Amino acid sequence: MEEKKINEGEEKKSLSFVEQMVEKDLEEGKNAGRIQTRFPPEPNGYIHIGHAKAICMDFGVAEKYNGVCNLRFDDTNPSKEDTEYVDSILHDIQWLGFKWGNVYYASDYFQQLWDFAVWMIKKGLAYIDEQTSEQIAQQKGTPTTPGTASPYRDRPVEESLKLFEQMNTPEAVEGSMVLRAKMDMANPNMHFRDPVMYRIIHTPHHRTGTQWHAYPMYDFAHGQSDFFEGVTHSICTLEFVPHRPLYDKFIDLLKEMRGETADINDNRPRQIEFNRLNLTYTVMSKRKLHQLVDEKLVRGWDDPRMPTVCGMRRRGYSAQSIRNFIDSIGYTKFDALNDYALLEAAVRDDLNKKACRVSAVLNPVKLILTNYPEGQSEELEAINNPENEADGSHTITFSRELWIERDDFMEDAPKKFFRLSPGKEVRLKNAYIIKCTGCKKDDEGNVTEIYAEYDPLSKSGMEGANRKVKGTLHWLSVNHCQKAEVRLYDRLFNVENPSADDRDFRDLLNPESLKVLNNCYVENYLSEKKAGDFLQFQRIGYFTLDPDTTPGHLVFNRTVGLKDTWAKINK
Numbered sequence: 001m002e003e004k005k006i007n008e009g010e011e012k013k014s015l016s017f018v019e020q021m022v023e024k025d026l027e028e029g030k031n032a033g034r035i036q037t038r039f040p041p042e043p044n045g046y047i048h049i050g051h052a053k054a055i056c057m058d059f060g061v062a063e064k065y066n067g068v069c070n071l072r073f074d075d076t077n078p079s080k081e082d083t084e085y086v087d088s089i090l091h092d093i094q095w096l097g098f099k100w101g102n103v104y105y106a107s108d109y110f111q112q113l114w115d116f117a118v119w120m121i122k123k124g125l126a127y128i129d130e131q132t133s134e135q136i137a138q139q140k141g142t143p144t145t146p147g148t149a150s151p152y153r154d155r156p157v158e159e160s161l162k163l164f165e166q167m168n169t170p171e172a173v174e175g176s177m178v179l180r181a182k183m184d185m186a187n188p189n190m191h192f193r194d195p196v197m198y199r200i201i202h203t204p205h206h207r208t209g210t211q212w213h214a215y216p217m218y219d220f221a222h223g224q225s226d227f228f229e230g231v232t233h234s235i236c237t238l239e240f241v242p243h244r245p246l247y248d249k250f251i252d253l254l255k256e257m258r259g260e261t262a263d264i265n266d267n268r269p270r271q272i273e274f275n276r277l278n279l280t281y282t283v284m285s286k287r288k289l290h291q292l293v294d295e296k297l298v299r300g301w302d303d304p305r306m307p308t309v310c311g312m313r314r315r316g317y318s319a320q321s322i323r324n325f326i327d328s329i330g331y332t333k334f335d336a337l338n339d340y341a342l343l344e345a346a347v348r349d350d351l352n353k354k355a356c357r358v359s360a361v362l363n364p365v366k367l368i369l370t371n372y373p374e375g376q377s378e379e380l381e382a383i384n385n386p387e388n389e390a391d392g393s394h395t396i397t398f399s400r401e402l403w404i405e406r407d408d409f410m411e412d413a414p415k416k417f418f419r420l421s422p423g424k425e426v427r428l429k430n431a432y433i434i435k436c437t438g439c440k441k442d443d444e445g446n447v448t449e450i451y452a453e454y455d456p457l458s459k460s461g462m463e464g465a466n467r468k469v470k471g472t473l474h475w476l477s478v479n480h481c482q483k484a485e486v487r488l489y490d491r492l493f494n495v496e497n498p499s500a501d502d503r504d505f506r507d508l509l510n511p512e513s514l515k516v517l518n519n520c521y522v523e524n525y526l527s528e529k530k531a532g533d534f535l536q537f538q539r540i541g542y543f544t545l546d547p548d549t550t551p552g553h554l555v556f557n558r559t560v561g562l563k564d565t566w567a568k569i570n571k
Contacts, residue, residue: 016331018272022061022233030266031232035067038231039093039100040222042074043085043206045286046301046308047092049322049343053277056326057235059098068101070229075107076221078205086206088301092309096319106221107207109228113216114168116224117179117197119257121160126197127153128163130177139185140193146186147193153182167200167214174200179214183249191246195219223247224254226269234269237276238335244271274331280340281491281510282307283498288505297509298492304557305492305513315489316534316544316559321350337497344560351534351542351559356384359396359429359474360522360537360556362486364403366478367420369434371453372400377477380430380460394525397480398431403521405539408473409450411439418471420450426471429538433458433469474538481521484554487546488515522554534559 015023026033039058041047047055062069071093075081093100120126129136129152141147164179166172179198187193197220204210226234234247251268255261278284283292284307292298292306301308304315312322325346329338359382377399384391404420413421420426425435432454440449457464494510495501501508522537529535531547535556542559549555 035065036232037062037069040072044080048307050277050284070102071100072104079203128160172200231269234271280496304489321347355534355536361403362520363406365406367402367404367450369454397477399477401478402475427469484520484522486517486520488558
């Protein structure tokens, strides 16, 4: 039921249930064969990967069926909205690789919505309620018991009209009155129990300033905005399923006002709902994300631990990897919790094709090649990406004194330790085969220097390099590298599903979600790189240059490790 296969010569990818519904509408000739979708974010925060799923669907459907996807900011609550969020949303959508047709705002339709509300009052379909929000809530009843009518439900039309005008003045008191639709206080769908259409807000609007003081509610503005724009398919998430009958009812009334009842079922938007994207070890609630930022529990909306698109970009995720992940999990009518490891696997898969291979030593110890001439150095070739020959190569300087990873040496090594230990040989990547001869320790027994001899006939590309050596280590020349700060990012939360946990979500934060290493070394070549470039630190993981980088101070973010170590740790 959810999916069907189409065959045209060769088997194509299954259609999502959304695409099936769109194709059926096209077959039936609805909306004169037009396809128009929209992505309608509220500009009250930065978008996250959950929004990215909706973006992929909204823009993807329009693209597939030669339609258009517009962008509309649902800016009906000025107390929470800001142009900062508008700008970030525009940037993030572009970065994901999508192009919109037009940019609209719900505020474009404030006058039309006001006129529609006035028409409803005049028809006896709406009234001003002067009760408190608490009183209104108490009268709503339950899904199994009818609600109680407001004492203002039958107030005269002229009175409601006059009060509605008063609502839109600077003198109106916030919370003193609302405009409600007169529908059905016994309807099992709670959204029909005289829903609020307008409320008073005096916060200046980011676009209209102080022109308005009464603002439409989401349920009153959303469907009508879709209708005004000519949207054919209003694709949204599952929590809007119970809103759909009200969405359709308001559009019925709007078409009645416009005298378009002859085609009541055509030339109107159709709401279709799909499952939200939920990820393990993080939260998607905009309220909680705001708290993380406002309480400085993270470094901002673009903190690389955040599920925001700008956070993932800063961490080094590629736009394509996010899209590939979303495509892989698909669209259904059932909510699920997706494993963060699946997203990381998609990131690894994409970056493996794109990332430049470089050397970095995060926990350095000095290796001295005792038989390599002092003061000598040489330039060796390093392939940028073995997956893509076109990426070319760069040079790395080799010398007598090198940095290697401390974990790559053991004085007393077990049998299956294939790295460096006294008497054993290893290959230095892009360089020579070396044999360890010993080490030097401080008074506390910590290794301070490792000694080895190199085989001058074993340089990469020479015949002597062909002999079998099990271990290969990366390295840096002590006098030909740069110091760097490396930020190791991990899961933001300690528990798999923090949203389902009864404890305060702040108590579930992973204290190990960020480790900062200040004594790291990287190739000189990396000073040519810029923030957002995809890098693989060989044998360590994928990294990118952070915007905090300044001349003389390189800062790198770990995007993801080469393997999923988290799963092993948490077995």
